[in-house]
Amino acid sequence: MSAKLRVSNLSKYFLTRDGEPRKVLDAISLDIQTNEFVCIVGASGCGKTTFIRAIGGLIPVEEGEVRIDGQTVEGPGGDRGFVFQHDSLLPWRTVLDNVVFGLEVRGVKPAVSHPLAESLLQLVGLTGFANHYPSELSGGMRQRVNLARALAIDPDVLLMDEPFAALDAQTREIMQRELLKIWAQKRKTVLFITHQIDEAVYLADRVLVFSSRPGRVAADIAIPFERPRALSLKRSPEFLRIVDEIWTLIEQEVVASMQA
Amino acid sequence: MTQITADTPVASPVLPARLTHAPTPAQIAWISRRRAIYSVIGGLALWEFVGQFLVTNPILFSPLSKVLAVGWKLLLSGELMRHFGVSALEFALGFLLSAVVGVALGFLMATSRRTQDILDPWVSFFYSSPLVALMPFFLLIFGIGLASKVAIVFVIAVFPILLNAFVGIRSADPHLLEVAKAFNCTPRQIFTKILMPAALPFVIVGLRLGIGRALTGVVVGELFASRAGVGYLITSAGLSFDTATVFLGVLIFSLMGVVLMEGLKYLEQRLAPWRKSVQETH
Numbered sequence: 275m276s277a278k279l280r281v282s283n284l285s286k287y288f289l290t291r292d293g294e295p296r297k298v299l300d301a302i303s304l305d306i307q308t309n310e311f312v313c314i315v316g317a318s319g320c321g322k323t324t325f326i327r328a329i330g331g332l333i334p335v336e337e338g339e340v341r342i343d344g345q346t347v348e349g350p351g352g353d354r355g356f357v358f359q360h361d362s363l364l365p366w367r368t369v370l371d372n373v374v375f376g377l378e379v380r381g382v383k384p385a386v387s388h389p390l391a392e393s394l395l396q397l398v399g400l401t402g403f404a405n406h407y408p409s410e411l412s413g414g415m416r417q418r419v420n421l422a423r424a425l426a427i428d429p430d431v432l433l434m435d436e437p438f439a440a441l442d443a444q445t446r447e448i449m450q451r452e453l454l455k456i457w458a459q460k461r462k463t464v465l466f467i468t469h470q471i472d473e474a475v476y477l478a479d480r481v482l483v484f485s486s487r488p489g490r491v492a493a494d495i496a497i498p499f500e501r502p503r504a505l506s507l508k509r510s511p512e513f514l515r516i517v518d519e520i521w522t523l524i525e526q527e528v529v530a531s532m533q534a
Numbered sequence: 535m536t537q538i539t540a541d542t543p544v545a546s547p548v549l550p551a552r553l554t555h556a557p558t559p560a561q562i563a564w565i566s567r568r569r570a571i572y573s574v575i576g577g578l579a580l581w582e583f584v585g586q587f588l589v590t591n592p593i594l595f596s597p598l599s600k601v602l603a604v605g606w607k608l609l610l611s612g613e614l615m616r617h618f619g620v621s622a623l624e625f626a627l628g629f630l631l632s633a634v635v636g637v638a639l640g641f642l643m644a645t646s647r648r649t650q651d652i653l654d655p656w657v658s659f660f661y662s663s664p665l666v667a668l669m670p671f672f673l674l675i676f677g678i679g680l681a682s683k684v685a686i687v688f689v690i691a692v693f694p695i696l697l698n699a700f701v702g703i704r705s706a707d708p709h710l711l712e713v714a715k716a717f718n719c720t721p722r723q724i725f726t727k728i729l730m731p732a733a734l735p736f737v738i739v740g741l742r743l744g745i746g747r748a749l750t751g752v753v754v755g756e757l758f759a760s761r762a763g764v765g766y767l768i769t770s771a772g773l774s775f776d777t778a779t780v781f782l783g784v785l786i787f788s789l790m791g792v793v794l795m796e797g798l799k800y801l802e803q804r805l806a807p808w809r810k811s812v813q814e815t816h
Contacts, residue, residue, distance in 0.1 A: 350715055350717070356717075358712070358713065358716075361709075362709050362710065362712070365808050366806065367808075375717060376717040379720075407808045408808075427717070
């Protein structure tokens with residue numbers, strides 16, 4: 275079976291203030307299978323957010339290519355749904371109108387998009403909030419809307435850029451569990467960026483560890499836990515062992531990034 | 535042993551005194567409103583009192599009752615509505631023109647680098663110029679009638695509207711533009727679905743500033759040279775030492791300003807219901 279998402283030799287350069295090109299992503303290649311949940315972890319500044327933005331077509335890349343189902347993709351497209359880290363809901367739209375945004379720009383009629391959005395709101399646990407404005411919601415609820423909006427366009431691949439980073443610790447745990455529940459129902463291919471190792475190990479089938487300057491895949495670790503996974507899994511010795519193994523891989527770089 | 539029945543008085547739960555005495559938000563709002571009403575009534579009473587007993591010379595001051603009486607008389611003769619109609623028309627045409635041109639040019643400057651580069655020095659220059667000084671020029675070009683008044687209202691109201699529309703587009707959250715990109719919006723969709731709603735609160739602020747300036751424009755235009763209008767009424771009354779009519783004219787302009795500001799506030803609540811707080815007036 276060929277990969278759902280295939281990245282080959284992807285390199286990205288930024289220009290420094292002096293106009294010198296600096297490599298931030300170095301010939302990254304990876305395959306993600308259909309319905310696989312892959313997390314990328316790494317120290318801040320390792321290029322993981324740059325990587326997912328490049329996959330999403332939000333920024334151009336200088337070398338390499340991205341294929342979905344064997345088709346090369348350039349620029350953003352409906353085959354990829356993006357869930358943003360920051361609060362990215364449109365404040366002047368209600369929850370429902372935010373969820374249908376991606377469908378609306380493609381010209382899907384409200385008669386079709388609204389029932390779909392209602393069912394997605396039910397899926398993410400926001401039944402009854404359709405007519406609220408984002409300012410009336412908590413951070414966790416807004417990220418649920420963010421997720422529903424990405425799911426609404428029924429993408430092949432879901433790209434999630436540290437979606438729970440801004441949430442408090444308890445809300446984040448609940449959202450992780452909810453995300454797995456939703457993923458189990460929707461069966462999407464997911465690429466998920468995080469700086470939290472335990473989050474990555476809890477969610478993923480496979481964790482890719484990025485090393486810094488330039489970003490490279492330093493390790494590819496299969497996560498053996500059965501699904502569905504309870505949150506209590508995070509306290510098990512095997513879980514902690516894997517977290518520790520990954521931490522050891524990136525510790526030096528985390529320290530380096532703090533000094534930079 | 536006592537039997538507890540339905541008639542037995544039950545001690546009500548004792549609440550902390552500070553809790554029970556705290557006013558509710560609705561009560562606080564009502565207290566604020568009541569204070570404002572008292573303040574207005576007090577101010578009007580003071581106006582009447584000063585005019586009746588302290589400054590009795592009718593050239594130096596005029597009590598509220600006399601101003602209202604003059605207003606009533608002018609209203610019955612039809613003269614008041616004639617002057618008001620002239621001023622209102624000058625205001626409406628000048629303000630609408632400045633709103634349309636200001637918002638359009640502001641949006642154009644914010645979305646086109648080239649337009650911005652070309653227009654920027656001129657906007658900066660005119661925004662900081664005392665444009666009322668152009669009135670004699672407008673009189674020469676457009677004559678004493680409606681056109682010169684519309685011109686002065688337009689030039690002094692258009693720049694704050696233009697600048698606020700410009701800033702509104704420019705201050706759109708880059709994160710939201712990224713969302714638009716991720717969902718493959720066309721440039722037109724980015725403009726209508728992201729930039730325009732993001733700019734709306736700024737546009738409203740610009741229009742609010744524009745209303746104040748446009749009213750000033752009407753007054754300046756009419757004081758300078760005119761044959762009709764509330765400003766004309768004020769000038770001619772001033773020349774004949776008729777202070778009551780002068781006060782009446784000023785009162786009419788002030789009420790016009792208040793009504794228009796309130797109308798704009800209502801419009802903002804209708805157009806931008808997601809904004810909880812109404813911005814302070816500038």
